[in-house]
Amino acid sequence: MTSAPPTTVAPAASAPTRRTYSYLGPAGTFTEAALAQVTEARDQIWRPVRNVGEALADVVEGRSDAAMIAIENSVDGGVSTAQDALATMPGLRIVGEYLVPVSFVLVGRPGTRLSEVSLVAAHPVAYAQCLQWLSANLPEHAHLPAASNVASAVGIVDGVSDADAAIAPPGILEHYDLELLAEGIGDNVNAVTRFVLVSRTVPPAPPTGADKTSLIVELPEDHPGALLELLEQFATRGVNLSLLASRPIGDALGRYRFVIDADGHIEDERMADALLGLRRFSPKVIFLGSYPRADRAVVHYPDRYSDEVFVEARDWLRGLISGEPV
Structure with a gap:
């Protein structure tokens, strides 16, 4: 009797590897709201951490594929801890x-009424951004500083805080059982925080026409006109700067590095030429990345700074060197 051939069983398809994203936690923070905007991060692993340094260390050391960090606030300016970390931790790319x-809300334990609030827990930055509202609506309140916007509310939930209410992000209500006492209490309705997604060093994504390039540059020495020489690398090539912030290097008084956001992409001829000029001028240029702008605003510039003009100029120079007839 002939035996039947053995049945071949196809190997089970392995599940795709999930990516890990670090963010300033716990749940309910503005950083979590920024990470929620990242399409490729949906249904992946979100790793809450305690500070920016820990988030970036996760990326450098391979615990996470990327980290979401706050880099700039429209009211308070640059986030110095993030800028300093990007300047000193190699191997990172925005x-x-x-x-x-x-936007901020005022929350309390279930059943709390606004008239009962006398002690408000809040991160100092959030408290400063809500001070006008607090002065008008709770003129006799006292402030209890908190470690973060979410920690102010979590302390109330856990019963470890003496505060009657807390200033927190609106997302806090999705994660904790709290009484909403007031919403929209920020003094500046147009306040916005800019976040960046940081990975290990990778090639920049192709230019979109609505891009931004981030750099950190050190001056070679302190002399009259040194900063002007740095800025001229961009101005003479038609590159606009949307951010210029100074941070102390820390090795001596009067020594600064500059955090720069420039309109355009490293593959744009004018930007590439500006970076070459910076590299000749500065002892240290850190390229943080070229990436699409959050507002997707197309970068406009005069025709005299178009890619074709830079390419034609280089071709002209090659012709002179090679002896081609003019």
């Missing part, structure tokens, strides 16, 4: 930016 409107 791959995207995201904008989150900054």
Whole structure:
């Protein structure tokens, strides 16, 4: 009797590897709201951390594929801890930016009424951004500083805070059982925080026409006109700067590095030429990345700074060197 051939069983398809994203936690923070905007991060692993340094260390050391960090606030300016970390931790690259409107709510334990509030827990930055509302609506309140916008509310939930109410992001209500006492209490309705998604060093994504390039540059020495020489690398090539912030290097008084956001992409001829000029001028240029702008605003510039003009000029120079007839 002939035996039947053995049945071949196809190997089970392996599940796709999930990516890990670090963000300033716990749940309910503005950073979590920024990460929620990242399409490729949906249904992936979100790793809450305690500070920016931990988030970036996760990326450098391979625990996470990318980290979402706050880099700039429209009211308070640059986030110095993030800027300093990017300046001193090698192997990182910004791959995207995201904008989150900054709105605050006042919350308390279930059953709390606004008239009962006398002690308000809040992160100092959030407290400063809500001070006008607090002065008008709770003129006799006292402030209890909190470690973060979410920690102010979590302390109330856990019973470890003496505060009657807390200033927190609106997302806090999705994660904790709290009484909403007031919403939209920020003094500046147009406040926005800019976040960046940071990965390990990778090639920049192709230019979109609505791009931004981030850099950190050190001056070679302190002399009259040094900063002007740095800025001229961009001005003479038609590159607009949307951010210029100074941060102390820390090795001596009067030594600064500059955090720069420039309109355009490293593959744009004018931007590439500006970076070459910077590299000749500065002892240290850190390229943080070229990535699409969050607002997707197309970068406009005069025709005299078009890619074709830079290419034609280089071809002209090659012709002179090679002896081609003019």
